[in-house]
Amino acid sequence: MSVKPAREKAAIIGGGVIGGGWAARFLLNGWDVAVYDPDPEAERKIGEVLDNARRALPALYDKPLPPEGALTFHDDLATALDGATWVQESVPERLDLKHRIHADLTALAPAGAVIGSSTSGFKPSELNANGARAIVAHPFNPVYLLPLIELVGDADDCVRAAEILRSVGLYPLKVRKEIDAHIADRFLEAVWREALWLVKDGIASTEEIDEAIRMGFGLRWAQMGLFETYRIAGGEAGMKHFMAQFGPALEWPWTKLMDVPEFTDELVDLIAGQSDAQSGHMSIRQLERLRDDNLVGMMRSLKQSGSGAGGVICAHEARLEVPQTGDLPVTLDIQVPQTWTDYNGHMNETHYLEAGAKASDRFMEMIGADADYIAGGLSYFTAESHVRYLDETHQGARLQVQTQVLAGQGKKLHLFHMLRSGDRLVATVETLLLHVDLETRRSCPPAEAVEAQLLAFASAHAELPTPEGVGRAVGQQP
Numbered sequence: 001m002s003v004k005p006a007r008e009k010a011a012i013i014g015g016g017v018i019g020g021g022w023a024a025r026f027l028l029n030g031w032d033v034a035v036y037d038p039d040p041e042a043e044r045k046i047g048e049v050l051d052n053a054r055r056a057l058p059a060l061y062d063k064p065l066p067p068e069g070a071l072t073f074h075d076d077l078a079t080a081l082d083g084a085t086w087v088q089e090s091v092p093e094r095l096d097l098k099h100r101i102h103a104d105l106t107a108l109a110p111a112g113a114v115i116g117s118s119t120s121g122f123k124p125s126e127l128n129a130n131g132a133r134a135i136v137a138h139p140f141n142p143v144y145l146l147p148l149i150e151l152v153g154d155a156d157d158c159v160r161a162a163e164i165l166r167s168v169g170l171y172p173l174k175v176r177k178e179i180d181a182h183i184a185d186r187f188l189e190a191v192w193r194e195a196l197w198l199v200k201d202g203i204a205s206t207e208e209i210d211e212a213i214r215m216g217f218g219l220r221w222a223q224m225g226l227f228e229t230y231r232i233a234g235g236e237a238g239m240k241h242f243m244a245q246f247g248p249a250l251e252w253p254w255t256k257l258m259d260v261p262e263f264t265d266e267l268v269d270l271i272a273g274q275s276d277a278q279s280g281h282m283s284i285r286q287l288e289r290l291r292d293d294n295l296v297g298m299m300r301s302l303k304q305s306g307s308g309a310g311g312v313i314c315a316h317e318a319r320l321e322v323p324q325t326g327d328l329p330v331t332l333d334i335q336v337p338q339t340w341t342d343y344n345g346h347m348n349e350t351h352y353l354e355a356g357a358k359a360s361d362r363f364m365e366m367i368g369a370d371a372d373y374i375a376g377g378l379s380y381f382t383a384e385s386h387v388r389y390l391d392e393t394h395q396g397a398r399l400q401v402q403t404q405v406l407a408g409q410g411k412k413l414h415l416f417h418m419l420r421s422g423d424r425l426v427a428t429v430e431t432l433l434l435h436v437d438l439e440t441r442r443s444c445p446p447a448e449a450v451e452a453q454l455l456a457f458a459s460a461h462a463e464l465p466t467p468e469g470v471g472r473a474v475g476q477q478p
């Protein structure tokens, strides 16, 4: 009898904005999560973060995440920590408070557990000044979507932590030396400081500053960062030319450098007032959902090239399984992202074909026509597709595709994809693919091993009834 392995457990100490995001990241990756937070509102707040996470994180993937773990709340720290593999402290950014909490965590957490701190700026040597054993595991909001975790501290603990973080789809970046505010918050601090000056000096409003970011360099940074972007900006002459041209500007008075505007009531009111005028018509949860839908759309695009966060999702997706049920292979199992929907409030027509195309790609992998095979110069091209739209499906719905081989001999591969949402058949995509030589760009027979696997599917599927709708032409719909 096979014994199901026990689920891993994470203890979340402090369940606010960041602790809630960590809880969602672990839960949606199948971990049990125990939360310790004295705030009586913590359960409600985490519930709301979790609702937003459920509509966003699974929509990044073309495979389902593991079944959700169990979420529990505890008044007693020892119970929350019992059996935890990962302990994440996310209490407010005050060193005295962090010292008290880490003394307790070091005493009570299981000896083998990683103890991470979400601190935005404290160094491990500061956190551990009284003998604690934490590493910095600094996340980015929303933790359930953004992959970066800056790891700072003991080398062995960071190696162990990195493997766990990768298993839940995160991207650990080991910071070589501890410094105040790690790597990313050094930038964010500089940008924020300059922005505060621009508002205080009446140069720009909060809205104009946000436009200056999101209409320009913000778009560039998500896919290439700073240095790769500037390499291109140097033109054919490259990075040295870029530095020669723009380096001297660092000496000019472009920035206020280290001066920080004084946080007077007047400045705080000015910024808060402009921010209300800019975004006050939406609640924080609505803004979070808008942000998440945009992030999911952008991150799904980055998957195409494997750039930046897109590469992290691809690597995590390769570790996920598509559960198989029934006589036909399940070739796609996804949660419909918001960016697949349209002004009619349902999944847009183009994405039914996209789902069919992804199912064809997956079926090719199943018969051995995978990335290595394609790199070897052989592949399939789609020659014809027919989509029947039978029912609606919506954002957040689970969409599963099962694929029947109608014919699979020689150069031809004739597939019938059935798209289901729950027990409803919402579309069929019938596709004819031709095997091609990528050098001559002409059709040719597949390699023997691929043909053998294809024939095995084809003969098994020939025993099954022909699905309703096969061979249907446009206009024949009843």
Ligand SMILES: NC(=O)C1=CN([C@@H]2O[C@H](COP(=O)(O)OP(=O)(O)OC[C@H]3O[C@@H](n4cnc5c(N)ncnc54)[C@H](O)[C@@H]3O)[C@@H](O)[C@H]2O)C=CC1
Residues within 6 Å of the ligand: 013, 014, 015, 016, 017, 018, 019, 036, 037, 038, 039, 042, 089, 090, 091, 092, 093, 101, 118, 119, 120, 121, 138, 139, 140, 141
């Ligand atoms: N908000 C952000 O954008 C980011 C914050 N961080 C870091 O994450 C940490 C937490 O920040 P936020 O989540 O923003 O703060 P928050 O104020 O939203 O949440 C803090 C939570 O800790 C709880 N708490 C207070 N004392 C506690 C105690 N003794 N034991 C257990 N829980 C306790 C509070 O009730 C609250 O729910 C900070 O170290 C911060 O620097 C890191 C990345 C981004």
Ligand SMILES: C[N+](C)(C)CC(=O)CC(=O)[O-]
Residues within 6 Å of the ligand: 120, 139, 140, 141, 185, 188
């Ligand atoms: C504002 N902040 C310093 C708490 C921001 C971070 O630490 C990271 C983030 O999510 O931007």
